[in-house]
Amino acid sequence: MASSTKKVLVPIAKGTEPLEAVVTIDVLRRAGAEVSVASVEKGLRVEVFYGVKILADSLISDCAGSVFDLVALPGGIPGAENLKNCAALEGMVKKQAEEGRLYAAICASPAVALGSWGVLQGLKATGYPSFMEQLKSCAIAVESRVQRDRNVVTSRAPGTTFEFALALVEELFGKEKADEVAVPLVHTCSPSLLITWLNQFKGCK
Numbered sequence: 178m179a180s181s182t183k184k185v186l187v188p189i190a191k192g193t194e195p196l197e198a199v200v201t202i203d204v205l206r207r208a209g210a211e212v213s214v215a216s217v218e219k220g221l222r223v224e225v226f227y228g229v230k231i232l233a234d235s236l237i238s239d240c241a242g243s244v245f246d247l248v249a250l251p252g253g254i255p256g257a258e259n260l261k262n263c264a265a266l267e268g269m270v271k272k273q274a275e276e277g278r279l280y281a282a283i284c285a286s287p288a289v290a291l292g293s294w295g296v297l298q299g300l301k302a303t304g305y306p307s308f309m310e311q312l313k314s315c316a317i318a319v320e321s322r323v324q325r326d327r328n329v330v331t332s333r334a335p336g337t338t339f340e341f342a343l344a345l346v347e348e349l350f351g352k353e354k355a356d357e358v359a360v361p362l363v364h365t366c367s368p369s370l371l372i373t374w375l376n377q378f379k380g381c382k
Contacts, residue, residue, distance in 0.1 A: 183210045183349045186245045186269070188237055190217045190260050194253030195229040196335040197283050201249055204342035208350055208358050210247075215240050217263040226253050237265045246349060248273050250291070252284020252305065252334075261290040270296060274328070279348055281330040283341050288312040291329070301326040305334050 187202050198214075205212050216223050216233035224230050248270055250260055260266055273280040274296040282291050287304035291297050292315030302316040303324040312318040322337045323330065323344045330348060332341035339362065347355035 183246045184244070185210045185212045185247045185249060185345075185349075186215055186240055186243075187212055187249050187251065188215045188217055188260055188263070188266050189223050189225060189231055189233060189251065190256045190263070191224060192253050192259055193223070193225040193231075193251050193256030194284055194335055195225045195227060195231065197251035197253065197338050197341075198225065198231065200338040201251060201283075201342045201345070204339065204358060204362075205247075205249075205345060205349075208346040208354055210346075210349060213240060213243075213245075217260060217266055225256065237263060237269075241265045241269060245269075245273070245278070247279040247281065247345060249280070249345060250282040250286040252282070252286040252289075254285050254289075257285035257289040260286060261293050267294050270294060277328055279328050279330070279345075281332075281341070281345055283332040283338065284308075284334050287331040288315065291331075292316060297329065297331075300329055302329065302331040303333055304331060 185205050189198050202212050214233045215235050215237045217237045221233045222230060223233060270280050284305045285308050287302050288308040288311040297316035300316055301319050301324050303319050303321045304312050309318050323332045323340045330344055343355050343359055346358055
């Protein structure tokens with residue numbers, strides 16, 4: 178019997194934007210996804226950006242033969258460039274595209290990585306404002322906070338990461354699960370949903 182668990186790969190590199198990586202990982206794990214954090218560097222301990230260090234679960238080479246429901250790239254510079262230059266990751270993302278599985282990127286990575294790999298051709302995509310001109314050469318560039326087209330999801334910047342991550346939850350698990358995850362985050366949820374969630378704690382001490 179096939180597993181109902183959704184497997185997600187989040188690759189990280191030197192210079193990755195930490196907020197985009199950590200929020201995406203956290204929100205997807207809250208939804209119940211099995212998230213593998215993979216380093217494209219030589220070791221598991223990666224200094225991403227702003228002095229933040231992330232300990233990856235594995236090296237990207239250890240993941241190359243695995244099948245993922247989603248591959249989601251954080252951005253940042255030079256993080257996006259370092260992801261782009263990883264041949265193993267490029268092969269995995271191209272396979273996602275060819276086989277109709279979900280792939281995603283935020284910030285500089287839509288233009289720098291996905292665009293350079295040719296997996297945005299003919300698709301609507303968004304990205305960091307200063308990379309929009311570059312994005313126009315490899316995709317139908319739009320200035321959405323989050324853009325979905327077929328099996329790709331793109332987003333703009335650190336400030337849109339929660340929306341990006343919740344959109345990925347919705348793609349993997351459906352809107353009901355995305356709403357369920359959003360409520361305790363107090364992120365764009367209706368007052369009635371928030372009250373329902375808070376009521377479960379009444380009487381707790």
